Amino acid sequence: xxxxxxETRSRLSLLLLCLGPFIxxxxxxxxxxxxxxSVVEPFLEIHTGPGRSYPVFYVAERGExxxxxxxxxxWYRIRLSNGxxxxxxxADIEKTLLAQGRNKGVMDRIYDDYLADRLELAWxxxxxxxxxxxxxxxxxxxxxxxxxxxxxxxVSSDQGSIDLYQGGIVVxxxxxxxxxxxxxxxxxxVSATPSSLVVGVTKKTFQEAHAGIGISIPLVRxxxxxxxxxxxxxxxxxxxxxxxxxxxxxxxxxx
Amino acid sequence: MPKRIVLTMGVIGFLLGGLFSSxxxxxxxxxxxxxxxxxxxxxxxxxxxIDTESLExxxxxxxxxxxxxxxxxxxxxxxAYHLTEDVFFExxxxxxxxxxxxxxxxxxxxxxADENITYWNAGAGYNLFPGQIFxxxxxxxxxxxxxxxxxGQTQIDRQAxxxxxxxxxYKVFIVDxxxxxxxxxxxxxxxxxxxxxxxxxxxxxxxxxxVFF
Numbered sequence: 001x002x003x004x005x006x007e008t009r010s011r012l013s014l015l016l017l018c019l020g021p022f023i024x025x026x027x028x029x030x031x032x033x034x035x036x037x038s039v040v041e042p043f044l045e046i047h048t049g050p051g052r053s054y055p056v057f058y059v060a061e062r063g064e065x066x067x068x069x070x071x072x073x074x075w076y077r078i079r080l081s082n083g084x085x086x087x088x089x090x091a092d093i094e095k096t097l098l099a100q101g102r103n104k105g106v107m108d109r110i111y112d113d114y115l116a117d118r119l120e121l122a123w124x125x126x127x128x129x130x131x132x133x134x135x136x137x138x139x140x141x142x143x144x145x146x147x148x149x150x151x152x153x154x155v156s157s158d159q160g161s162i163d164l165y166q167g168g169i170v171v172x173x174x175x176x177x178x179x180x181x182x183x184x185x186x187x188x189x190v191s192a193t194p195s196s197l198v199v200g201v202t203k204k205t206f207q208e209a210h211a212g213i214g215i216s217i218p219l220v221r222x223x224x225x226x227x228x229x230x231x232x233x234x235x236x237x238x239x240x241x242x243x244x245x246x247x248x249x250x251x252x253x254x255x
Numbered sequence: 256m257p258k259r260i261v262l263t264m265g266v267i268g269f270l271l272g273g274l275f276s277s278x279x280x281x282x283x284x285x286x287x288x289x290x291x292x293x294x295x296x297x298x299x300x301x302x303x304x305i306d307t308e309s310l311e312x313x314x315x316x317x318x319x320x321x322x323x324x325x326x327x328x329x330x331x332x333x334x335a336y337h338l339t340e341d342v343f344f345e346x347x348x349x350x351x352x353x354x355x356x357x358x359x360x361x362x363x364x365x366x367x368a369d370e371n372i373t374y375w376n377a378g379a380g381y382n383l384f385p386g387q388i389f390x391x392x393x394x395x396x397x398x399x400x401x402x403x404x405x406x407g408q409t410q411i412d413r414q415a416x417x418x419x420x421x422x423x424x425y426k427v428f429i430v431d432x433x434x435x436x437x438x439x440x441x442x443x444x445x446x447x448x449x450x451x452x453x454x455x456x457x458x459x460x461x462x463x464x465x466v467f468f
Contacts, residue, residue, distance in 0.1 A: 035305055049397035049428070051340040051385045070306040072467065073339050077431065123344075123377050125406050132417040134406055136377075154408050154415060158452065161408075161415035195414060195447060223338055251344070253336070 034067040034079075040095040046086035050075035058084050066096075117254040122151075122226060124250020128164075131157035135228075135248055145172055149184065153246070160194035164232075166210065180216045185209075190234050208234045212246070222254040308432060311335040311343075313465030315438070321372070322455040325354025329459060335380070345403065346377040349459075353411065366448060367412035374442065376420045378405015388427060397428040409444050409457075419443040422459075432467040 044060040050072045060066065060080055069077040074090040090097075120139040127133055137151030146169070153164040168186020187209045194201040212230030219225050232244040312334045319329035331349030338344065353370040384400040405420040422440030429435060442457040 048387065048395065049385065050431070051382070051399075053385045054387065054397060068305050070308055072308045072431075073337050075340065076305070134377075134408065134417070156408060156415050156417035158447070163415075193414065221338065253344075 034069055037066055037068060037096050039064045039066060039093075041092065044088055044092060044096075046078070046080075046084070046088055047075075048086060050077070050087045052089070054087070058086060117222065119255045120147075120224075120252050121255065122250055122252035124226065124228065124248040126228070126246060126248025126250075128153060128155045128162070128232075128246045129157075129244040131155050131162075133246060133248065135246075135250065137252075139170060139252075144175060146170070147172065147182075149186065158195065160192060162193075163191045164208070165189050165191075166208070168210070170214075178218060182214050182216070183212070184214065184230070185211045190232075206234050206236060208232050216252065219251075224252045224254070226250050226252050308467040309337050311337065311434075311465050311467050313463055315347075315349075315461040315463030317438075317459060317461030319349070319351040319372075319459045320457060321351075321353060322457050323449075324366075325357055327352040327354045327372075329461065331461075333463065333465065335465075340385075341382050343380045343382070343401075344378070345380055345405070346375070347407075348375045349373065369412050372409065372411050374407060374409040374418060376405040376407025376418060376442075378403060378407075378420055380404075383423075397431070399426050400424070401426060403438075403440065409442060411446060411448065414446075416444040416446055433464065434467075435462070435464045437462050 039060055039062050042062050044064075044066075045056045046058040046060060047054045048057050058080075065081050067079040069079055069085070071077070072087075075087045076090065076093060077085065077087055078093075079085045118141045120141065122135070122137040122139070124135045124137075125133070126135070133153050133155040135151060135153045137149060139147045139149045141147045148167075149170050150167045152166070153162075155162040155164070166186055166188030168184050168188075170182050170184045172180050172182040174181040187207065190206045190208050191203065192206070193203045210230050210232045212228060214226060214228040216224045216226045226249065228246065228248045228250075230246040230248075232246065234242045234244060236242050312332070314330065314332050316328070316330045318326050320326040329349050329351035331347055333345060333347045335343050335345040351372045351374075353367050353372055355366050355370065358366050380401050380403045382399045382401050386398055388396050388398050390396060401424050403420065403422045403424065407418050407420060408415045409418045410416075420440060420442055422438055424436050424438035426434050426436040438459075438461050440459045440461070442455075442459060444455050444457070445452055446455050447453075
């Protein structure tokens with residue numbers, strides 16, 4: 001019994017140890033660390049949670065001082081001078097946020113901000129040589145036209161599974177506001193693990209070279225929809241190559 | 256005939272109404288300073304300095320029932336990115352075990368050489384019913400019921416299988432950056448473990464906590 005209690009206690013202390021930095025981070029910052037603003041809107045509805053379905057429990061008036069504690073999606077956690085804390089929607093507090101003189105819509109500003117971001121993380125699904133394939137890719141935008149890319153594909157089939165690790169250069173010559181078209185070339189390694197039902201074949205690794213085209217359409221904020229086509233040439237042996245086509249659709253985020 | 260009279264009167268009334276309202280608009284003094292002038296102060300607010308909490312991560316623990324075989328414990332880790340108050344994207348990585356005790360007892364041999372099962376998946380979630388719970392008279396906690404769906408792979412006996420994921424869960428926020436949840440998920444995959452291709456529907460029930468940062 002004592003042993004159980006001791007174990008429980010040690011587990012609890014481990015949990016506290018894990019959570020410690022977060023608790024400390026939450027309390028370490030003083031009032032000065034927060035951004036201050038005075039409400040410009042005629043009134044400001046304060047919700048109990050960061051979502052429209054959480055009820056309004058307080059209404060702040062114009063001129064009231066607020067501290068902006070943090071932001072989650074479209075919601076800001078604020079603290080009033082009377083100590084009350086709650087969440088306000090970005091659209092409701094837009095005028096206060098823009099009172100610094102910028103005359104630009106909230107969505108516009110966010111869109112432009114994300115266009116300036118350099119790192120793109122993509123995730124997609126499709127087919128690789130006719131078999132279901134999942135892909136993860138990371139792209140770093142060197143310039144508006146040139147990017148570097150690294151990623152992996154995971155293909156599962158009846159014959160076994162294929163893991164593909166690749167890197168490449170992406171050129172995006174056409175970048176409009178609502179669509180960008182890019183071309184890519186690169187290479188990598190293909191690791192094929194045959195199914196246990198396929199007798200006499202062991203795990204093998206090959207090299208590959210690929211070329212492809214892709215499109216990207218901005219959906220909302222930093223989220224983009226993308227479509228890809230790639231042609232892979234896998235070097236099976238010095239004399240023999242095999243071609244695979246990948247079609248994929250997915251989502252990407254800019255950070 | 257009376258229909259036409261009513262119609263004509265209606266049109267005249269509409270035109271007169273328009274005339275009067277435009278006359279009223281002209282009567283309004285233009286170019287003058289508004290009487291009430293809201294005091295708009297110049298503020299220096301740097302949005303970039305506001306801490307953004309869009310990521311959520313944490314471990315989970317539960318049970319994983321391998322369709323047709325035994326049930327084992329499962330543990331894993333999750334990372335989520337919240338795009339809007341409704342939509343989030345989530346990736347998970349979990350580790351469980353192939354429970355072949357029954358199979359071994361019945362047949363006297365093992366089915367798989369490697370009993371470790373790992374899986375990963377990435378997908379989207381939707382906060383279906385955000386709301387509140389009232390555990391005590393004075394305490395109110397935010398909660399949400401969410402739906403999940405995703406794609407990934409499950410590695411059974413060193414063999415990766417394409418996997419669909421779907422599930423639902425219930426999340427309660429203890430404080431706004433710390434939550435606990437329970438989740439029920441099904442992993443749908445095709446395997447050839449028994450010598451023929453068949454669809455497996457593996458049910459997983461987990462409990463978890465997570466922090467926003």
